[in-house]
Amino acid sequence: MRKGQITKEHIIRESAGLFNTKGYTGASLSDIINRCGIRKGGIYNHFENKDEIALAAFDYSFSQILSLLSKEQENAVNSKQKLLAICKVYIELIESNVLEGGCPILNTAVESDDGHPQLKDRAQRAMNLLFEKLTRIINEGIQNKEFRSDIDPEEVCSYMIAVIEGGLMLSKLLDDSKYIRHCSSNVMKYIDHEMMNG
Template sequence: MGKGQVTKEHIIRQSAGLFNTKGYAGTSLSEIIERCQVRKGGIYNHFENKDEIALAAFDYSFAQLKNLLSEAIATRSTPADKLLAICDVYVMLIEQDVCEGGCPILNTAVENDDGHPLLKQRAQLAMTELMTALGKMIREGIELHEFRKEVDVEAACSVIIALVEGGLMQSKLFDDSRYIRHCTDQVRAYIKGSLVI
């Protein structure tokens, strides 16, 4: 990997934490320069503007989240256990700050629902990818006769996402992990009570 690519990836990694913590509007180019310890020209050698950095930073943060989810799911064997592993990741996001700033989808969606259309679109695509992966796990559970055949897959995905993301938002807002724990407990109860045969 060339020096230029190393610098570009460094800028993306360092910016990701800023954007995911402070948001697009709250992150200035001067903060990016200071955190990355590069000159302004060094930024513009790799990115046309702040928008380009923000989009690359979101992609990086979302890739981090996907890796955390993939690693957690890989250690589980049944669809129900895989869904439960997702709860563990969301608790880790709060209690261990494994992804600086928390969930990039939630943070980007909240800030850009009426703001930055490209970032909103990125968050929509990321959420769609997450929902698709959840749906695949639920369908697998139905096929394996672990989950009820009458389960509405889309509704189940919505419930799980709403609970974990809502719990994450409350925990971030109040700096208290009990909210994510309450919500993940409800996800566990939902999986065992409404999905599992």
């Protein structure tokens, strides 16, 4: 890998943690420079402005979430275990701080609702991808007769994501992982009582 590419990836990685904890508005270009240990000119060699860094940082953070989910689902033997793996990853986001600042979709959705349309668009696309992945798992479970055939995958996805992201938000706001654990437990009960076949 060339030195320029290494530097660019370093800026993205460091900025990702910064934006995910301080937010787009709260993280200044000075913060990025200080955190990366690179001069202003070094930043501008790779990015035109803060917006460009923020978009690349969001993409990086979301790719980390996807990687964590993929790793956790590797050993899942059925669709139920694949869904439960999502709960486990979100608990780890809070308890192990595996991704500085937590979920980039939640953080970006809250902050960029109206103020930054490009970041909002990125968060929407990321959420749509998450919906697609969940829908695929649910449809697979229906086809394998693991889940009931009359469940609505879109409705299930909405419920699961809303409950898990809500638990994440409460845990971050109140500095207590019990909320993500409570919400994950409710998702697990929902899978057992509302989705399982037989």
